[in-house]
Amino acid sequence: MHTILGAGGIIGNELTKELVLRGERVRLVSRHPQLLGGAVETIGADLSHLQETIDAVAGSRVVYLMAGLKYDTKVWRDLWPPVMRNAIEACKRAGARLVFFDNVYMYGKASGAMTEETPFSPCSRKGEIRAEVATMVLNEIQAGTLTALIARSADFYGPGAKNGVPNVLVFDRLAEGKKPYCLVNDAVPHSYSFVPDAAKGLAILTASEQSWNQTWHIPTAPNPPTGSEFIDMAAREFNALPDYVIMKKWMLKCVGVVDATVRESYEMLYQNESAYLFDSTKFAHFFHYTPTPYLDGIKQTAAASKSR
Numbered sequence: 425m426h427t428i429l430g431a432g433g434i435i436g437n438e439l440t441k442e443l444v445l446r447g448e449r450v451r452l453v454s455r456h457p458q459l460l461g462g463a464v465e466t467i468g469a470d471l472s473h474l475q476e477t478i479d480a481v482a483g484s485r486v487v488y489l490m491a492g493l494k495y496d497t498k499v500w501r502d503l504w505p506p507v508m509r510n511a512i513e514a515c516k517r518a519g520a521r522l523v524f525f526d527n528v529y530m531y532g533k534a535s536g537a538m539t540e541e542t543p544f545s546p547c548s549r550k551g552e553i554r555a556e557v558a559t560m561v562l563n564e565i566q567a568g569t570l571t572a573l574i575a576r577s578a579d580f581y582g583p584g585a586k587n588g589v590p591n592v593l594v595f596d597r598l599a600e601g602k603k604p605y606c607l608v609n610d611a612v613p614h615s616y617s618f619v620p621d622a623a624k625g626l627a628i629l630t631a632s633e634q635s636w637n638q639t640w641h642i643p644t645a646p647n648p649p650t651g652s653e654f655i656d657m658a659a660r661e662f663n664a665l666p667d668y669v670i671m672k673k674w675m676l677k678c679v680g681v682v683d684a685t686v687r688e689s690y691e692m693l694y695q696n697e698s699a700y701l702f703d704s705t706k707f708a709h710f711f712h713y714t715p716t717p718y719l720d721g722i723k724q725t726a727a728a729s730k731s732r
Contacts, residue, residue, distance in 0.1 A: 425449050425450075425451055425465075425483055425484045425485055425486075426443050426448045426449065426450050426451070426484070426485065426486045426487075426488070426630070427450075427451040427452075427453060427480065427481055427484040427486070427487045427488070427520075428440065428450065428451070428452055428453060428487075428488045428490055429453050429454075429469075429471055429477070429480065429481075429487060429488065429489050429490065429491060429511060430453070430454060430471065430489065430490040430491030430492055431452035431453055431454045431457055431463075431466075431490070432452070432454050432457065432458070432492075433490060433492050433587075434580075434582070434584050434585045434586065434587070434588075434619055435490065435525070435577075435580065435619055435622050435623055435626075436452075436488070436490045437460065437461055437584075438619055438620060438622070438623035439488065439490075439622075439623040439626050439627065440452065440460065440461035440462065440463050441461045441462065441623070442623045442624055442626075442627040443627055444461060444462035444463070446627060446631065449464050449465075450462070450463040450464060450465075451463065451464065451465040451466070451467060451480075451484065452465070452466045452467075453466070453467045453468075453469050453471075453480040453481075454468070454469070455468060455469070455470060456468060467479070467480045471491055471507045471510060471511065472503050472506050472507055472510070473510070474506075474509075474510045474513060474514075477507075477510040477511060477513075477514045478510075478513070478514045478517055478518075480514070481511075481514035481515060481517075481518045481520060482514075482517075482518055483518065484515075484518050484520040485520055485521065486520060486521050486523065486630050487511065487514070487515050487518075487520045487521065487522050487523065488523045488525060488626065489507075489508070489511045489522065489523065489524050489525065490525045491507055493507070495685055495688050495689070496684070496688055497549045497550055497553075497688065500550055500553045501549075501553055504553050504554075504556075504557050505553075505556060505557060505560075507557075508524075508557040508560050508561070509560065512560065512561070512564055512570060515570060515572075516569065516570060521570075521571045521572060521573075521630070521636065522561065522570060522571070522572040522573075523572070523573055523574075523575060523626065523629070523630060524557075524558065524561050524572065524573075524574045524575070525575055525577070525626065526554065526558055526574050526575065526576045526577075527554060527576060527577060528576055528577075528578065528702065529546060529548060529550050529551035529554040529555075529692070530544045530545075530546050530551050530552075530554045530555035530558055531543075531544065531545065531546075531551075532544075532545040532546045532547040532548070532551055532694075533545070533547055533694055533698070534701075536701065537701040537702070537703040538641075538701060538702050538703060539641065539703045539705070539706070540576075540638075540639045540640065540641055540706055544558075544559075547694060548691040548692055548694075549691065550691065550692065558574060561574055562574070562639075565637045571636050571637060572636070572637065573629060573630075573635055573636050573637065573638055573639070573640060574638075574639040574640070575625065575626055575629060575639075575640050575641075575642055576639065576640070576641050576642065577617045577622050577641075577642040577644070578615040578616055578617045578642075578644050578700070578702035579614070579615070579616050579617070579695075579700075580616060580617045580618070580619055580622060581595075581616045581617075581618065581619070581721065581725055582618050582619030582620060582721065582724070582725055582728075583619070583620075583724055583725055583727075583728030583729075584619070584728060585619050585725075588616075588619070589607070590616060590654065590658075590725075591725065591729070593605040593606070593607070593671075594654070594655055594658050595658060595725055595726060595729040596729060598658060598659060598661075598662040598664055598726070598729070599662070599729040599730055599732065601664075603667055603668050603669050604655050604658065604659070604668045604669075605668065605669050605670075605671050606651040606652070606655060606668050606669070606670050606671065607651070607670075607671050607676075607693065607696040608670070608671065608672065608673060608693055608696040608697050609651065609670075609696055609697055609698070610650060610651035610652040610655075610668070610670055611650055611651070611652065612650055612651070612696075612697075612698055612699045612700070613647075613648040613649060613650050613699050613700070613701065614648055614649075614650070614651060614654070614695075614696065614699075614700045615644055615645075615648040615700055615701055615702035616644070616648065616654075616718075616721075617642050617643075617644040617702070618644070618645070618715065618716045618721040620716065621642065621643045621644065621715050621716050622642045622643075624643070624713075625640075625642040625643045625707060625713070626642070628711055628713065632711075634710075635710075640704075640706065640707055641702060641703060641704040641706060641707060642704060642707065643704050643707050643708060643711075643713050643714075643715040644702050644704045644715055645715040645716060645717050645718050645721070646703075646704075646705075646715075648700075648701065648702075648718065649718055651670075651696075652666075652668075654718070654722070655668050657718065657719055657722045658722050658725075658726055661722060661723055661726035661727070661730075662726060662730070673690075673693055676689070676690055676693065677690060
């Protein structure tokens with residue numbers, strides 16, 4: 425049994441389909457799970473409660489921690505550590521392997537491309553929290569008390585990725601006939617992971633005995649476009665002019681006064697001020713996998729946005 429903790433997000437949904445195609449039985453766990461994508465079972469659970477997590481994981485062979493907590497620093501500080509402790513303990517009791525689907529916040533302002541060897545140097549409160557919970561997993565691996573892996577993704581985009589930044593700021597707005605937005609700086613390259621690649625990458629990792637007890641970067645196309653180039657490619661798919669608005673930090677600061685999500689995102693804008701380069705060469709070389717090129721991913725995402 426493959427169990428997805430925090431099911432219901434776009435990558436979890438795509439992972440479910442991918443695992444089912446590979447002949448795996450999938451259990452979906454969240455507060456209010458829905459049976460979809462060929463999964464065989466759902467369990468309602470609050471992952472901040474140990475016993476509920478233990479019950480949800482029982483009988484599992486592989487467990488994916490993909491919880492999407494409310495984007496709020498206080499919520500993260502209060503809930504991420506116990507959620508991680510509970511997932512680790514539940515996997516130990518079930519004899520299951522743990523996959524932590526992570527982001528890159530703990531790297532902070534990385535110098536050059538981010539790789540699996542990039543040291544933790546968070547420069548945000550959310551980054552500090554992510555570093556703390558990732559370290560919990562790494563400590564268990566080092567101690568030999570848990571078989572696990574960490575799979576990190578860049579910011580993501582793709583068909584149906586309703587919370588992906590490019591989907592919200594570019595594709596959705598173009599589909600509505602509005603000017604897209606670019607965060608802070610349109611002249612620097614920014615890596616994005618394509619949702620289908622992320623799901624396939626997770627399935628590939630868990631199917632290989634050699635991938636465990638390591639950190640991996642999910643397959644992501646190299647040579648990312650700048651904000652301007654990304655919007656230009658997307659606009660062409662909508663037969664629209666590549667006319668856009670650059671959202672400067674002071675503008676977002678003002679919006680954050682009345683919008684909690686924007687306010688919580690403000691500390692992460694350093695990721696848009698300079699080049700954001702996510703390197704998944706390790707995965708590409710080891711598994712001989714070629715990530716979806718940006719132009720192809722943009723075409724597929726635009727088509728999905730238009731069909732909606």
